[in-house]
Amino acid sequence: MSGPNILEALDVSDGSRRQDDSPRQLSTVRGPSDTVFRVAAHGGGVLVLSIMTLVGLFLAVRGAEAIASAGPSFLTEQDWEPNSGRFGIAAVLFGTVAIALIAIVVALPLAVGTATYISEYAPLGLRPLLVGIVDLMAAIPSVVYGLWGMFWLEGAILPVAQWISTYFGWIPIFNVPNFNPGDPLATPTVFTASAFLAGLVVAMMVAPVAASIMREVFAQAPIGEREGALALGSTKWGMIRSVVYPFGMGGMIGGAMLGLGRALGETIAVYLVISPVFVIQPHILQTGSNSISSLIALRYGEASPFELSALMAAGLVLFLITMLVNFGAGIIIQRSRSGAAS
Amino acid sequence: MTITDTPRTQRRAQRPGRITRTAVPGRDGRSSHPTRPETRRNLARIRRDDVLRVVGAAAAAVAGTAWLFAQVFPFEGPLTFVVIAYLLFVGFFVVLISFDDNRVTVIDRVAAVVMHSLAVVLILALAVVIVFTLGRGSEAFLNWNFWVQDLSLAGPLDPMTVGGMAHAAIGTLIMISISLAIAIPLGLLCAVFLAEFPSPFARIVRTVVEAMTALPSIVCGLFIYATYILLFGFDKSGFAASLAITIMILPIIIRSADVVLRLVPGTLKEASLALGTSQWRTIWHVVLPTSKSGLMTAIILGTARGIGETSPVLLTAGYTTYYNLNPFSGPMVSLPFATFTLVKSPEPSQIARGFGAAAVLMVLVFVLFLVARIIGGKGAGVLSPGGQARARAASLRDAVRFDQRVPTTPDRLDLPAIPDDQEVPR
Numbered sequence: 129m130s131g132p133n134i135l136e137a138l139d140v141s142d143g144s145r146r147q148d149d150s151p152r153q154l155s156t157v158r159g160p161s162d163t164v165f166r167v168a169a170h171g172g173g174v175l176v177l178s179i180m181t182l183v184g185l186f187l188a189v190r191g192a193e194a195i196a197s198a199g200p201s202f203l204t205e206q207d208w209e210p211n212s213g214r215f216g217i218a219a220v221l222f223g224t225v226a227i228a229l230i231a232i233v234v235a236l237p238l239a240v241g242t243a244t245y246i247s248e249y250a251p252l253g254l255r256p257l258l259v260g261i262v263d264l265m266a267a268i269p270s271v272v273y274g275l276w277g278m279f280w281l282e283g284a285i286l287p288v289a290q291w292i293s294t295y296f297g298w299i300p301i302f303n304v305p306n307f308n309p310g311d312p313l314a315t316p317t318v319f320t321a322s323a324f325l326a327g328l329v330v331a332m333m334v335a336p337v338a339a340s341i342m343r344e345v346f347a348q349a350p351i352g353e354r355e356g357a358l359a360l361g362s363t364k365w366g367m368i369r370s371v372v373y374p375f376g377m378g379g380m381i382g383g384a385m386l387g388l389g390r391a392l393g394e395t396i397a398v399y400l401v402i403s404p405v406f407v408i409q410p411h412i413l414q415t416g417s418n419s420i421s422s423l424i425a426l427r428y429g430e431a432s433p434f435e436l437s438a439l440m441a442a443g444l445v446l447f448l449i450t451m452l453v454n455f456g457a458g459i460i461i462q463r464s465r466s467g468a469a470s
Numbered sequence: 471m472t473i474t475d476t477p478r479t480q481r482r483a484q485r486p487g488r489i490t491r492t493a494v495p496g497r498d499g500r501s502s503h504p505t506r507p508e509t510r511r512n513l514a515r516i517r518r519d520d521v522l523r524v525v526g527a528a529a530a531a532v533a534g535t536a537w538l539f540a541q542v543f544p545f546e547g548p549l550t551f552v553v554i555a556y557l558l559f560v561g562f563f564v565v566l567i568s569f570d571d572n573r574v575t576v577i578d579r580v581a582a583v584v585m586h587s588l589a590v591v592l593i594l595a596l597a598v599v600i601v602f603t604l605g606r607g608s609e610a611f612l613n614w615n616f617w618v619q620d621l622s623l624a625g626p627l628d629p630m631t632v633g634g635m636a637h638a639a640i641g642t643l644i645m646i647s648i649s650l651a652i653a654i655p656l657g658l659l660c661a662v663f664l665a666e667f668p669s670p671f672a673r674i675v676r677t678v679v680e681a682m683t684a685l686p687s688i689v690c691g692l693f694i695y696a697t698y699i700l701l702f703g704f705d706k707s708g709f710a711a712s713l714a715i716t717i718m719i720l721p722i723i724i725r726s727a728d729v730v731l732r733l734v735p736g737t738l739k740e741a742s743l744a745l746g747t748s749q750w751r752t753i754w755h756v757v758l759p760t761s762k763s764g765l766m767t768a769i770i771l772g773t774a775r776g777i778g779e780t781s782p783v784l785l786t787a788g789y790t791t792y793y794n795l796n797p798f799s800g801p802m803v804s805l806p807f808a809t810f811t812l813v814k815s816p817e818p819s820q821i822a823r824g825f826g827a828a829a830v831l832m833v834l835v836f837v838l839f840l841v842a843r844i845i846g847g848k849g850a851g852v853l854s855p856g857g858q859a860r861a862r863a864a865s866l867r868d869a870v871r872f873d874q875r876v877p878t879t880p881d882r883l884d885l886p887a888i889p890d891d892q893e894v895p896r
Binding site (some may be wrong): 158159161162164165166168169170171172173175176177179180181183184186187190237238239240241242244245246248249250258260261262263264265267268269270271272273274275276278279280284285287288291332335336339363364365366368389392393395396400420421424425428433436439440443444446447450451453454455458 | 574
């Protein structure tokens with residue numbers, strides 16, 4: 129391996145000097161180590177791409193098998209009896225979306241409030257600590273939240289659920305048909321293991337994820353505009369409402385959607401707190417709900433090959449929904465003013 | 471709010487063709503507040519009035535709720551009490567401020583109170599989660615045997631002094647080591663490829679990787695269960711669980727490492743290339759060291775996620791109560807999986823062991839997280855004391871070397887030696 133002569137390398141060919149208008153032809157000759165490195169890096173990319181495509185394709189092919197045999201009733205059937213041919217994701221999909229929506233409705237105010245507090249109200253000395261705490265919350269394993277929901281929150285939330293149902297039962301989703309508020313012997317057990325409880329547990333997992341994204345975006349709001357608002361006589365809340373929130377709107381929506389993606393796919397915490405039912409359960413305070421991921425955890429063990437395909441079809445639907453939500457979040461964050469720099 | 475235009479200046483500003491003048495309050499002899507003398511604005515962050523109002527409203531709210539619970543509603547649990555008390559508190563607070571401030575101020579103060587209380591609720595909930603888990607688990611993990619024994623001798627009715635979680639802790643460590651051994655080299659290589667070789671193909675890879683971060687963890691487990699275990703016929707084992715964890719954390723690591731690598735300043739890379747270095751050496755000696763702390767954070771956060779996730783392990787590892795050091799044969803259990811299995815038991819002692827395992831897992835994640843904060847808290851190029859000492863020693867060596875070098879004669883053209891793998895423009 130003899131190194132090329134530098135004079136030869138620097139020599140500009142006469143041809144290009146004569147036709148002085150045409151641009152110089154630039155080409156790169158790589159040394160052997162660079163070639164090896166390029167090949168290795170591209171190989172890494174190809175390998176990762178093929179693993180990921182393999183997972184996706186496998187899911188799609190096996191899932192399509194089940195979807196094809198179920199036909200359109202896959203989306204409308206509530207039961208899950210693949211071996212007798214009657215199965216569909218209507219009930220589990222409804223439960224998944226209901227739990228995720230409850231979670232995000234509860235988590236969004238908490239996340240916005242916490243992010244605003246940390247970036248605007250908290251004393252300067254306390255901020256790094258609070259940022260650390262919120263990030264730490266996002267890293268706590270889901271099984272710990274599941275334990276908390278199963279052994280602590282369930283008992284604490286029963287009277288609240290009962291209270292909501294008693295006084296707001298006229299709103300259809302808060303109605304619990306088997307519960308009669310006038311009956312002094314009515315048992316509160318109709319409120320256990322509900323979608324509401326699962327939603328609250330998932331909200332606790334989702335809120336820190338969303339809060340940490342929102343806090344980062346709020347902190348980037350330009351100082352000049354903040355001072356401008358204050359100098360025009362705005363109060364602190366007026367400044368936050370007219371400068372920080374419009375600036376961080378993309379981050380707020382994107383953070384909430386990323387949280388939603390996390391909430392949709394959550395398995396263990398939901399599995400531990402709900403009692404699975406295979407009907408569409410619009411009464412969110414009542415016992416029994418279901419989600420796609422806990423359906424998989426529940427049924428994979430004794431599944432026949434065809435039932436496994438059906439579970440994969442359900443998983444595929446969940447994956448597609450989560451992917452749409454995540455991509456939507458990514459696009460919103462990128463398009464927004466605050467996301468332009470990143 | 472204090473600046474008010476007089477009708478005369480407004481009229482003048484609206485007339486076409488006239489040069490408008492800045493309206494200065496008080497210039498025309500009329501002060502905006504003719505009756506009130508100017509007072510210095512209070513710029514303090516905490517105002518005495520506010521503190522008194524908060525205390526007053528809180529006292530009134532607690533008293534009011536206690537009365538409500540005693541007289542109107544029957545007693546319905548502490549959480550309901552807190553919710554009603556809080557709503558009453560906000561109401562009283564609004565009334566108190568509106569006695570001597572305008573609407574804008576009322577909204578500002580209420581917003582401040584709401585933001586403070588939302589943050590307190592979230593952090594309080596975190597404290598409850600941690601203290602509750604540690605408290606219930608302490609029954610188990612305060613015994614020394616919890617740390618060194620496995621569960622093979624401990625039945626559901628045995629006391630806490632028999633049996634422990636060491637087998638699950640070892641299982642967790644083996645599984646995460648195997649998945650990191652695959653995910654770190656592959657993930658970093660792919661991230662370098664995405665960041666350093668931009669092309670349409672790289673864009674496809676990036677899109678697919680981003681899509682795969684949405685893959686629910688249970689589906690990773692289901693994939694390995696359907697292929698490795700059912701299709702290829704292997705038993706449930708620690709290695710299968712590692713594969714599932716790898717598929718889960720690989721996109722997470724690649725995505726965050728890619729973001730970090732793209733933040734390396736282009737000037738640094740260009741400076742290195744302009745000195746005649748090859749691309750490979752530029753990446754190895756400039757790009758990777760510059761983004762070291764960010765890459766470490768990406769890996770550690772991926773690790774924390776992989777350690778804590780139950781669902782891929784649930785489908786692939788199989789449950790066991792004894793030590794298994796061989797990841798390729800026999801079931802192997804991890805801490806979150808053991809927690810999940812134990813707390814479903816009706817026996818209080820098994821539930822306590824489950825909480826103990828959860829507490830150990832949580833502490834493990836905390837430690838990883840702290841390490842990530844310590845490493846990742848520094849910006850690119852900020853060195854630790856040890857790193858600073860090494861850098862000083864290196865530059866001292868260079869200085870000595872320069873001093874000892876024989877000065878070249880001025881008439882000889884001293885061409886620099888070129889490494890073999892140099893990029894040569896033609």
